Amino acid sequence: MQREEKQLEASLDALLSQVADLKNSLGSFIYKLENEYDRLTWPSVLDSFALLSGQLNTLNKVLKHEKTPLFRNQVIIPLVLSPDRDEDLMRQTEGRVPVFSHEVVPDHLRTKPDPEVEEQEKQLTTDAARIGADVAQGKCQVE
Template identity: 55%
Template sequence: MEREEKVLDIVLESLISRCDEIKKSLISFLYRLENEHQKLDWPAFLDNFALISGQINNLLKILKSEKTPPLRNRIFLPLLLSPDRDEDLAKLTEGRVVAFNHEMVPDYLRTKLEPEIESIEAKQIVKASTMNQEVGQKQITSINKIANTIIELVRTTKDEWESGSTQRSSIPVTSSIQDTNIILAAIYLGKGLKPSTITPKTEPRPGSIGPQIPGQSGPRPPGISKAPSAIKTNIKSASQVNPYGR
């Protein structure tokens, strides 16, 4: 009897340590989901799920081990119920349970599911038992076909991506970084461009008609006569203009 009790204590310590590992992994994953969701990608999600799944499988292996005594033959019951706050219990449960009273015992020491979940599970069991074997086999075949199609699609996409990356690496380089830098320097800084030449003014050739200045006499093109002036001038002497002239 003592040997069985020692084995039970060892198994319980191992189960508690495995549960602590699962709890830490869940807390870490939830923290990353809440605070680092922008940096997480799909491989990171899969890694976290794989870690938690592996830890749960290790816990189940301990429960299914032949060395583990059958826990179903053990009865777990409270020795004392108190409505007062229990500091040791609050520390042990990290503040989730502060008092082991009549309200908490049915939830934490129950051996069956909640009535709502239990009724849903019973309906699913009845539905599965009444299903025809041929119909069930067809559904299994359909699900396997969908899964195989998805696997094949993923494998094909992976092969195409790997072959495309290989082809991209074998393509010869057709550009030059040095030439690109020269073009950019010419566009933004004018480096390497020749200065623009200024065309000198050409003198009018002899016999050419240049711009006529008012009052200046010069040759007129043939066939063009002098236009009569429309302004009449009246020139008077200074004595006639100034009445005080002597």
């Protein structure tokens, strides 16, 4: 049991590190898009995409590694729910989650997309399957 807990903790640390790097790169890219759009060149945009793609691939490899425990087998149970503003929670989530109450828990611990998103994804998948590869390629070249 102790070994499994250490392995889980090490995996979580590796994931947190990878996600932090990805978050910093994404934030940097968004900053460039919002503030330096007049000086952006296509090669620099492609470099940013390549960096993000590489980081996503690395994160995917960490998740698929044989020594990484299956996170889907882990259960998250909220131990404390409060309608009051939690400053520690605000700090940990960088201001994104001010309270952890009965109202927000279903959204934050959701394992499936919203029904509207699921329906939209199903519709897009149906539309994509209906269009042939040649037609799709032609539309990409025209637009």
